[in-house]
Amino acid sequence: MIESIVIFSSLALILGLVLGYAAIRFKVKGNPLVDQIDAILPQTQCGQCDFPGCRPYAEALAKGEAQINQCPPGGQEGADALAELLGVETLVLNEEHGETKPDHVVYVDEKLCIGCTLCIQACPVDAFVGASKVMTTVIEKECTGCDLCIPVCPVDCIYIREIKPTLSTFIPNIPGEVHA
Amino acid sequence: MPDQTFSGGVVIANPYPVAQVKIIQAPLPNQVILPLQQRIGAEAKPCVKVGDRVLTGQMIAQTQDQFCVPIHASISGTVKAIDKQIIPHKSGLKSTCIRIESDGQDEWVETKGCGSDFLHCDRQTLIDYVQRSGIVGLGGAGFPSHTKLNKATDCHTLIINGTECEPGVMCDDALMQHHPREVIRGVEILLHITGAKRAIIAIEDDKQEAYQSLLMFNHSDLISLVQLPTKYTSGAEKLLIKALLDIEIPSGGFAADKGILCQNVSSTKAIFDAVIDQRPLVSRIVTITGNALTPINVEARLGTSFEQIISLTDVNQQAHDYRMGGMMMGIDIENTQMPICKITNCIFVNNKKPKPPTKECIRCNTCNTVCPIGLLPQQIYWHAKGENIEKCMDYNLLDCIECACCSYVCPSHIDLVGYFSFAKALHKKQATDQFKTDIARDRFEFREYRLERNKQERAQMMAEKKQALKDKMAKDKEQGQVQKDKIAQAMARVNKTKEKNA
Numbered sequence: 292m293i294e295s296i297v298i299f300s301s302l303a304l305i306l307g308l309v310l311g312y313a314a315i316r317f318k319v320k321g322n323p324l325v326d327q328i329d330a331i332l333p334q335t336q337c338g339q340c341d342f343p344g345c346r347p348y349a350e351a352l353a354k355g356e357a358q359i360n361q362c363p364p365g366g367q368e369g370a371d372a373l374a375e376l377l378g379v380e381t382l383v384l385n386e387e388h389g390e391t392k393p394d395h396v397v398y399v400d401e402k403l404c405i406g407c408t409l410c411i412q413a414c415p416v417d418a419f420v421g422a423s424k425v426m427t428t429v430i431e432k433e434c435t436g437c438d439l440c441i442p443v444c445p446v447d448c449i450y451i452r453e454i455k456p457t458l459s460t461f462i463p464n465i466p467g468e469v470h471a
Numbered sequence: 472m473p474d475q476t477f478s479g480g481v482v483i484a485n486p487y488p489v490a491q492v493k494i495i496q497a498p499l500p501n502q503v504i505l506p507l508q509q510r511i512g513a514e515a516k517p518c519v520k521v522g523d524r525v526l527t528g529q530m531i532a533q534t535q536d537q538f539c540v541p542i543h544a545s546i547s548g549t550v551k552a553i554d555k556q557i558i559p560h561k562s563g564l565k566s567t568c569i570r571i572e573s574d575g576q577d578e579w580v581e582t583k584g585c586g587s588d589f590l591h592c593d594r595q596t597l598i599d600y601v602q603r604s605g606i607v608g609l610g611g612a613g614f615p616s617h618t619k620l621n622k623a624t625d626c627h628t629l630i631i632n633g634t635e636c637e638p639g640v641m642c643d644d645a646l647m648q649h650h651p652r653e654v655i656r657g658v659e660i661l662l663h664i665t666g667a668k669r670a671i672i673a674i675e676d677d678k679q680e681a682y683q684s685l686l687m688f689n690h691s692d693l694i695s696l697v698q699l700p701t702k703y704t705s706g707a708e709k710l711l712i713k714a715l716l717d718i719e720i721p722s723g724g725f726a727a728d729k730g731i732l733c734q735n736v737s738s739t740k741a742i743f744d745a746v747i748d749q750r751p752l753v754s755r756i757v758t759i760t761g762n763a764l765t766p767i768n769v770e771a772r773l774g775t776s777f778e779q780i781i782s783l784t785d786v787n788q789q790a791h792d793y794r795m796g797g798m799m800m801g802i803d804i805e806n807t808q809m810p811i812c813k814i815t816n817c818i819f820v821n822n823k824k825p826k827p828p829t830k831e832c833i834r835c836n837t838c839n840t841v842c843p844i845g846l847l848p849q850q851i852y853w854h855a856k857g858e859n860i861e862k863c864m865d866y867n868l869l870d871c872i873e874c875a876c877c878s879y880v881c882p883s884h885i886d887l888v889g890y891f892s893f894a895k896a897l898h899k900k901q902a903t904d905q906f907k908t909d910i911a912r913d914r915f916e917f918r919e920y921r922l923e924r925n926k927q928e929r930a931q932m933m934a935e936k937k938q939a940l941k942d943k944m945a946k947d948k949e950q951g952q953v954q955k956d957k958i959a960q961a962m963a964r965v966n967k968t969k970e971k972n973a
Contacts, residue, residue, distance in 0.1 A: 334911040344915055416914040435911045458508055460903070461562040462896040465856070466829070466889035 324353045331372045335364040336415035337437030339389045344415060358382060363389040364436070394454040396434040397441065401426050403448035410440035410449060475697070477713045479843035480704045481876050483638040485677070486798070487760045492645045492680070494756060494768045497783060502572045503545050503774025504810040505531070506558040510613030512538030517569055523550045526580040528751045530603075531569055540605040540615050544571055545753040545772040547578040559777075559795050559809045561802040561892075568810070571774070582749040589660055589746050597664050597746060604745030605752045605813075609737035610635075610643075610706065611796060613814040616738055620664055622725070623732040629661055629670040630715060633685075633736035634699060636675060636706040637797030640817040642756040643736050645768040647674070647681035650740055651688040657743035658694055665732055670694045671715055672736070677701045703799060704843045704874045708733045722870050737816075757811060761794075761820035763787050777807035777818055786820060794819035799875040830883040838877035838887060844870050848877035848887050855894035860901060863894045871895070 328349035335345070340361035342348040351357040352373070359373040360382040367384055374381035384391070399410075406424040411417075418434045421427025429449075441449050456462065507515045515532035519525055525544040533541040551572045555565040589597060602617035610632060631654075635643040647654060658670050672689075674682050676698040686696055699705050699714055709720045711733065718729055726733055734742075737755065744750040753773055757780060760766035764784040771780050777793070794801045795818055838848040847866055854862040868891060877887040 329912070334908040334915065336911065336915045344919075345912070346916070415918060416911050417918050418914075432907075433910065433914060435907075456562070456564070458558075458560055458562060458564055458566055460900065461564060462900060463561060463889065463893050465893050466886040 322350075322353050325349045327376055328352050328373065331365070331369060331376060332362060333364045333369065333435075335435045335437045337364060337435070337439060338415075339363050341388070352377070358385065360385045361388045363391045366391045392436070395436045395451050396431050396454065397429055397436070397438065397449050398431070398452050399426075399428050400448040400450065401428060403446050404428075405446055407445055409443040409445065413439045413443045415439060475699055475714050476702065477705070477710045477843055478845065479841050479876065480702045480710075481841055481879055482702050483799075483879075484701075485638050485641075487639055487762065487766045489641070489766050492641050492648055492768065494645045494649050494770050495783065497769045497771040497775065497780060499546060499573055499575065499577055500772055500775040500779055502548075502551065502570060503772060504556050504568045504570050504776070505542055505545065505774045506556070506566050506568045506810065506812065507532050507542065508558070508566045509539060509542075509607065510814055511615070512536045514567065515539060515542050517553055519550050519569070521550050521553060524548070524574075525550060525571060526578050528582060528753055529580040530751075531571075538615055538618060540602055540607060540617070542569070543605055543751040543753055545774050546571060546573045547576050548573040557806075557809050559802075559804065559812055559815060563805065582751070587747055590663060592746075594664050594666075597660065600745050601742055603751070604741070606738055606741045606745060607752075607813050608735050609741060609755060609813060609816070610735035611637075611800065611814050611816055613812075616734065616742065619727070619732060619734070620661075622727040623665050623667075623730075625730055626665040626667045626727070626732045627669075627730040628716065628732075629658070629665055629667040630711060630731060630733045631658055631661075631670060631672040631736055631739055632706055632708070632711060632733055633672055633674045633678075633681065634706040634711065635678070635736075636701075636703050637799055637801075637817070638703060639760050639766075639798050639819065640758050641760070641766065642758045642768055642816050644678045644681050645758075646737055646740055646756055647678070648684050651684040653740045653743045654685060654736055655688045655691070655694065656747065657739035657741075659691065660742055660746050661732070661734060661739060662693055667732065668693070672696045673699055673705075673711060673715060675699050675701045675705065704872070704876060707843065707872050707874065709872075710843055722867060752813065755811070755813060755815070757815055758817040759784050759820065760817065761791075763789065763791050763820045763822050771811050773813060774810045776810055777804075780811065781807060781818065781820060784820075787822070790823040792819075792821045792823050794821070799879060800873060827884045829885055832883055832885055835882060837880045837882065841876040841880050843874060843876060844872060846871055848891075851894070852885065852887050852890050855890040858894075858897065860894060860898045864898065868894055868898070 329346055332345040332349060338344065340348045340357065342351055348357060352359065359377065359379065360370045362369055363384065370384055371381045404426050406421060406427060408421065408423050410427060411419040411421055415437060416433055416435055418430050419427055420430060507517065513534055513536040515534040517532045519531045525531055526547045527544060529544045530541045531544050548571050550569060552570040553567065556568040558566045558568065598617050598620045601620060606616045608614040608616065633643055633647055658672065662670055670693055672685060672694065674696065682696060682698060689696065697715060704710055705714060708726055712718050712720060712726055712731055720726055720729060741752050754770055755773065756768050756770050758766065758768050759781060764786040767784055769780055769783055793804045793807060795804050795815060796802060797817055798819060801819065832849065832852065834849060836849065842848055851863050851866045851868055871891050873888050873892055875888040881887060
């Protein structure tokens with residue numbers, strides 16, 4: 292009788308210690324769902340979803356405080372992918388948040404730029420190079436096409452440039468549809 | 472002993488055979504169009520201006536990219552324009568080209584090579600000659616020869632690819648028949664550069680004349696000629712190595728990893744021209760074939776328009792379908808205004824014929840049996856159609872050489888290879904997009920971190936400043952007290968003295 296009590300209590304104690312240690316040692320930092328959602332989002336950081344960037348939107352989605360159809364750059368495919376991940380019915384993209392635009396970047400008309408640095412402050416990915424009272428320009432490779440710099444420019448010298456397919460990025464058409 | 476073959480592939484006889492393979496010299500073109508974008512690597516930067524006079528063989532564009540070779544003027548004349556022109560590419564997109572109008576002189580630029588004394592030149596000097604002469608793989612892939620040679624540091628076997636397995640193409644056959652001496656000397660140069668112990672020239676057994684003429688000029692113990700059974704895709708590098716040496720190059724690996732270097736036979740001749748005759752690559756042999764004309768081989772300057780080359784034949788007056796490259800791996804083209812490039816080995820001119828209608832896949836499994844790589848085209852086809860690129864990758868889509876054996880045998884006439892090139896391009900786009908997304912995420916997160924850090928630093932700075940001010944004020948106060956005491960003492964002394972005097 293006593294033996295079994297001792298055996299089981301010590302077992303419980305040891306296992307409890309192991310579990311307690313594991314809980315501290317292997318604690319998951321943050322919400323893993325946020326990372327999964329963030330991986331689907333296009334990282335344009337445009338704020339059209341009413342959140343100040345893709346990660347805040349992902350956090351809101353994980354908490355259930357936002358809808359999956361608030362990301363225009365992600366397009367309908369993005370909304371579908373989010374629906375699949377979160378296990379909910381997919382929703383049609385909400386037009387209130389803007390429309391899906393083709394891939395583009397912005398460029399600065401360097402002759403007109405007055406060096407006000409407002410665009411530098413507005414850019415969520417630090418894609419602008421410049422300083423006060425000198426010409427500013429965009430690092431095209433880093434630009435996500437969020438268009439946040441366009442409304443803040445006091446001289447309207449920032450324009451959109453669509454990304455056209457080149458010889459190396461061209462995607463051939465899928466061959467003619469099968470006739471039944 | 473290797474059995475000189477590989478599984479899969481298809482046997483197709485030359486659809487438009489000729490009695491005798493000849494090479495016709497094309498007359499000098501009135502103008503040439505030279506694209507700055509080559510098959511691989513970055514676009515070259517022009518080093519001439521509009522209106523400049525250039526000589527044949529003069530370098531007109533170059534780049535620092537290691538995958539690129541300089542571009543040479545293929546005729547002497549005046550640079551008329553540097554603008555966007557249609558180039559032979561499956562996209563039909565325009566690309567920047569240099570247009571040169573001929574002065575009819577064909578005046579050559581003075582070049583410096585090492586002459587026939589190449590044995591006294593070291594490896595790097597010779598590779599530099601190859602690069603500066605603009606030599607790329609002339610079989611169709613257009614891979615720069617110098618990059619291959621640079622990689623082949625530890626090479627034991629050199630394979631010269633004279634298989635020319637694409638049915639209908641005869642340009643390498645013609646070259647081997649009419650320039651055997653240059654080919655053999657070219658192989659000797661390559662042996663010297665790579666330090667390989669042996670060289671194998673592989674020829675398909677339907678090219679007996681080429682085999683005989685090379686055999687006649689080959690006096691070297693190191694060079695052997697091997698005849699391979701005629702079967703399409705035997706010219707693909709990895710399959711050729713499998714057939715000749717029974718060595719398999721793993722997926723994603725290179726022949727150089729196994730100490731093997733493959734070179735096309737035309738490239739070998741071009742290397743001879745570059746090293747011995749000091750001539751950059753300004754012309755190539757093009758086969759014009761098809762059922763609308765009598766097939767011929769033409770040695771044409773690069774940049775000559777297709778139209779001008781086709782006009783040298785007895786082409787009939789009907790409407791035509793045009794195809795560039797081989798009948799299997801080539802691409803259909805709309806018009807004939809585009810220029811001959813280094814990789815243009817053949818032009819098909821066929822009488823217009825509607826394509827057979829595409830039907831549903833009946834899962835007959837024929838494509839799986841002919842795939843020389845051992846892939847499952849049928850599976851990849853379904854996944855590519857559903858744009859499920861991840862699944863395509865699971866079936867090793869990237870190992871597909873787009874040889875079109877599967878499309879050729881498909882009883883439903885499905886353009887399987889079209890789906891595969893679509894899926895490959897989509898995969899590439901997804902990969903670059905993913906890369907860009909990751910960068911954007913990192914930059915956004917870093918910016919957030921930076922803003923937060925700046926805020927904290929500012930707050931800390933303000934706090935420090937406040938503290939410093941407080942300390943100073945306290946100190947001032949203290950100092951003020953001392954001063955006051957001093958004044959009071961002084962006043963006391965003054966008063967004391969006054970009292971004394973009074």
